[in-house]
Amino acid sequence: xxxxxxxLYDPDFDTDRDAVVxxxxxxxxxxxxxxxxxxxxxxxxxxxxxxxxxxCYASIGLQPEELTDLAAQMSWVEQGLxxxxxxxxxxxxxxxxxxxxxxxxxxxxxxxQIRWALDxxxxxxxxxxxxxxxxxxxxxxHKSSRLRGVMHCYSGSAEWAREILKCGDFYFGIxxxxxFKNAKLPGILPSLGLDRLLLETDxxxxxxxxxxxxxxxxxxxxxxxxxxxxxxDITPEEVSARTDNNAKRLLKL
Ligand code: NI
Numbered sequence: 001x002x003x004x005x006x007x008l009y010d011p012d013f014d015t016d017r018d019a020v021v022x023x024x025x026x027x028x029x030x031x032x033x034x035x036x037x038x039x040x041x042x043x044x045x046x047x048x049x050x051x052x053x054x055x056c057y058a059s060i061g062l063q064p065e066e067l068t069d070l071a072a073q074m075s076w077v078e079q080g081l082x083x084x085x086x087x088x089x090x091x092x093x094x095x096x097x098x099x100x101x102x103x104x105x106x107x108x109x110x111x112x113q114i115r116w117a118l119d120x121x122x123x124x125x126x127x128x129x130x131x132x133x134x135x136x137x138x139x140x141x142h143k144s145s146r147l148r149g150v151m152h153c154y155s156g157s158a159e160w161a162r163e164i165l166k167c168g169d170f171y172f173g174i175x176x177x178x179x180f181k182n183a184k185l186p187g188i189l190p191s192l193g194l195d196r197l198l199l200e201t202d203x204x205x206x207x208x209x210x211x212x213x214x215x216x217x218x219x220x221x222x223x224x225x226x227x228x229x230x231x232x233d234i235t236p237e238e239v240s241a242r243t244d245n246n247a248k249r250l251l252k253l
Contacts, residue, residue: 001027001028001029001030001199001218001221001222001225001240001243001244002029002030002031002032002033002198002199002243002244002247002248002251002253003024003029003031003032003033003199003200003201003203003218003221004033004125004150004173004198004199004200004247004251005033005035005091005125005150005152005153005173005175005200005201005202006032006033006034006035006200006201006202006203006218007034007035007037007041007202007203007204007205008020008021008032008034008048008056008203009034009041009044009045009047009048010041010203010204011044012204012215013204013217017048017051020217020218020219021052021055021218023217023218023219024217024218024219024221026219027219027221027222028222028240029218029219029221030055030244031055031056031057031247031253032052032055032056032057032218033057033059033087033088033125033251034048034049034056034057034058034059035059035063035090035091035125035152035202036058036059036060036061036062036063036090036091037062037063037066037091038062038063038066038073039062039073039076040066042076042080045058046058057087057251057253058086058087059086059087059088059089059090059091059125060077060080060081060086060089061077061088061089061090061091061092061113061124061125062074062076062077062092062109062113063091063092063093063095063127064092064093064094064095064106064109064110064127065095065098065099067102067105067106067109070105070108070109073109074109074112074113077089077112077113077116078116081116081120086120086122087122087123087251087253088122088123088124088125088149088251089113089116089117089120089122089123089124089125090123090124090125090126090127090149090152091125091126091127091152092109092110092113092114092124092125092126092127093110093126093127093128093131093135093152094106094107094110094127094128094129094131094134094135094138095127095128095129095130095131096129096130096131096134097129097130103131103134106131107134107138110135110138111138111141111142114138114139114142114147115142117147117148117149118142118144118146118147121146123148123149123150123250123251124147124148124149124150125149125150125152125173126149126150126151126152127152127153128151128156129155132156132160136160136163136164136167139164139167139168140163140166140167142167142168143166143167143168144167144168145168145169146168147167147168147169148168148169148170148250149168149169149170149171149250150170150171150172150173150198150200150250151164151170151171151172151173152173152200152202153173153175153177153200153202153206154172154173154174154185154192155177155185157188158188158191158192161188161191161192161196165196169250170196171196171197171198171246171247171250172192172196172197172198173198173199173200174189174197174198174199174200174224174228175199175200175201175202175206175208175224176201176202176206176207176208176209176211176212176216176220176223176224177206178208178224178227178228179208179209179212179223179224179227180208180209180212181209186227186231189228189231189232190231190232194228194232194234194239194242194243195242195246196246197228197242197243197246198243198246198247198250199221199224199225199239199240199243199247201216201217201218201220201221201224202216203215203216203217203218203220204216204217207220208220208223208224208227209223211223222236225239225240225243228243
């Protein structure tokens with residue numbers, strides 16, 4: 001299994017990060033993608049990546065809710081991109097859930113970071129909440145055979161997924177939400193198809209049932225794989241193998 005979206009540098013893990021990584025390895029998690037949020041967590045993220053070489057891979061990008069100073073933060077991403085190689089650009093996108101006062105700036109940051117993903121030939125980790133229409137429109141503007149990425153924590157419809165897939169080589173990140181009681185997500189997994197799914201935790205957030213509400217960690221991916229296996233009527237091992245292949249293809253791991 002590959003955890004394609006985790007915030008392992010979060011202070012929630014400061015007291016037992018080694019144990020969290022050991023438990024992940026013990027259940028077969030072979031790699032983790034550290035999703036960037038903003039310049040504030042940058043040093044902590046790079047520190048964690050260096051602690052777990054050939055296991056944790058850092059991305060760079062500005063999460064839309066963290067937007068405070070567009071010019072300065074885009075300059076931070078640009079300098080970062082020039083300074084080294086990254087696994088992906090993200091998490092980037094649009095979030096209108098709590099605040100739409102910076103919606104126009106969010107769109108500008110998203111467009112800029114998509115252009116860089118194309119320039120640097122990197123996949124995008126896309127965060128989209130209460131902003132599906134605008135997210136889709138911006139992806140359509142950049143439609144290309146080279147455009148690729150993952151819709152992190154996918155919560156959209158099957159129809160919307162079909163439109164996204166027309167824009168480039170896209171995957172859908174599936175995490176703890178799929179295990180929640182009354183979740184709609186299991187119902188649309190068959191129309192997404194196993195070849196388009198990636199496993200992710202978004203830890204420390206969104207722990208799967210029966211840990212819902214507690215701190216999440218990569219070892220719980222077994223619960224996510226188990227649920228996906230039930231939906232497709234296959235074994236969890238097959239889910240791991242297929243989603244690993246998808247992740248390796250997208251991330252060039
Ligand atoms: Ni995240």
